Amino acid sequence: MRANDEMKLGLYLARLGYHEGAWRDPSAPANGGVDIDHYADLTRLAESAAFHFVFLADHQGVIDDHATMARVGRNDGFEPITLLSALSSRTQDIGLVATATTTYYQPYHLARLFASLDHLSQGRAAWNIVTSAMDPEAQNFGDKRLPDHDTRYARASEFVEIVKGLWDTWHDDAFVRDKQTGIYADTSKLQVLNHRGNYYSVRGPLNSARPPQGYPVLVQAGASNAGIAFAAEVAEVVFTAEPSLENGKRYYAILKQKARAFGRQDDQVLIMPGIVPIVGRTKQEASEKLQRLRSDTHIDVQIGAAELWLGSVADLRSMDLDSLVPETLPQTNSIQSRQKLLVDVAVRQKLTWRQLIQLVSDSKGHLMIVGTPEEIADAMVGTFDQHAADGFNVLPATVPGGLKDFVELVVPELRRRGKFRSKYSGQTLRENLGLKRPPNRFAQAGVSSR
Numbered sequence: 196m197r198a199n200d201e202m203k204l205g206l207y208l209a210r211l212g213y214h215e216g217a218w219r220d221p222s223a224p225a226n227g228g229v230d231i232d233h234y235a236d237l238t239r240l241a242e243s244a245a246f247h248f249v250f251l252a253d254h255q256g257v258i259d260d261h262a263t264m265a266r267v268g269r270n271d272g273f274e275p276i277t278l279l280s281a282l283s284s285r286t287q288d289i290g291l292v293a294t295a296t297t298t299y300y301q302p303y304h305l306a307r308l309f310a311s312l313d314h315l316s317q318g319r320a321a322w323n324i325v326t327s328a329m330d331p332e333a334q335n336f337g338d339k340r341l342p343d344h345d346t347r348y349a350r351a352s353e354f355v356e357i358v359k360g361l362w363d364t365w366h367d368d369a370f371v372r373d374k375q376t377g378i379y380a381d382t383s384k385l386q387v388l389n390h391r392g393n394y395y396s397v398r399g400p401l402n403s404a405r406p407p408q409g410y411p412v413l414v415q416a417g418a419s420n421a422g423i424a425f426a427a428e429v430a431e432v433v434f435t436a437e438p439s440l441e442n443g444k445r446y447y448a449i450l451k452q453k454a455r456a457f458g459r460q461d462d463q464v465l466i467m468p469g470i471v472p473i474v475g476r477t478k479q480e481a482s483e484k485l486q487r488l489r490s491d492t493h494i495d496v497q498i499g500a501a502e503l504w505l506g507s508v509a510d511l512r513s514m515d516l517d518s519l520v521p522e523t524l525p526q527t528n529s530i531q532s533r534q535k536l537l538v539d540v541a542v543r544q545k546l547t548w549r550q551l552i553q554l555v556s557d558s559k560g561h562l563m564i565v566g567t568p569e570e571i572a573d574a575m576v577g578t579f580d581q582h583a584a585d586g587f588n589v590l591p592a593t594v595p596g597g598l599k600d601f602v603e604l605v606v607p608e609l610r611r612r613g614k615f616r617s618k619y620s621g622q623t624l625r626e627n628l629g630l631k632r633p634p635n636r637f638a639q640a641g642v643s644s645r
Contacts, residue, residue: 207252208234213591215500216491217592234278248292255327295323297347318408422532426454431628471590472601481567488557504533537551575614
């Protein structure tokens, strides 16, 4: 048993839903990707159910395939920190997780942005650390292709250490703002970073007070060898795709063990796999919802999604889609762990390319449960109780409809079983997740620099 036997829940804030055909769902506003009121309604609905956070994914590019671009519902949306800053004024308790890449930002830039979001939200910010996964993104920043996978993670490790150092620029009590003495800041409580590393040179100091949480919560989604090592050392919340209970238990045990090797406690590294719930009052109703989504999803959209997640494996539009997926594919320089997971599922289940393409369109390899509230709760509680998850990032297939179904039907069932809370337990995201506030490393060491 855990010290707190309640699971954590996050909402993956997809524009119109996680399924590739979601934007055509009758409940979805067609322009929802650029409608702040739509995002605010979803976030407040999650907050009313005491979700721990909303999670906004991001990439800074568009797949250059016009057959896909014409029909896909995900190429118009807000930049995450801008959107979550706006949502911070429309919410009170829910955490705000923004994705930002270490490959195409600078450390000082991101340190300042996330410090600002944490102040604006009074301690509810989190940074989902990614290393980018698309060559079209690289081409928007002067590169032909992404740096190789392991180099991206090596740079990310240095990047995160710089950002944490910048957040520690000022001691928590450095800004005295004393009108009587005329002293605004105690500069004995200032540390100039003066970082010189393999990839970055950053002097500092940061022109922002230390964030309310010390550091915004650090989130990461790596499951490759490099990604797991990075998560074990750095991440406080880990977003992963685990459609199999046995694989989920294995991943959970490995990551917790590696984190312990860094001197970290199990409850300070929260593993939250994604789940795609399609809820019906009966199994048949849920299945019909999935079939409607599938019928609304053009094959070009399905193939485009498969090529994104599988990497450059072949020209899927010219191959025999009813042939079996081979046991191995050329390793991608993109999302290596997801490619491996999808191929492993295809080989284990003897899927054809057409079936694998459908699986990617439906769930991208996450656990998908199509059924009644009781069946979905069974799967979640079983995964949680068998130590394959500390909670879940909920990816509704459609929004707002799919989210309303989950909040109104599944959340009460989880509460009936004593597995989810009914109210917030603290003011900051760290407090609500049970994560410790990190001390200022320089204050702790008694270091100062003017």
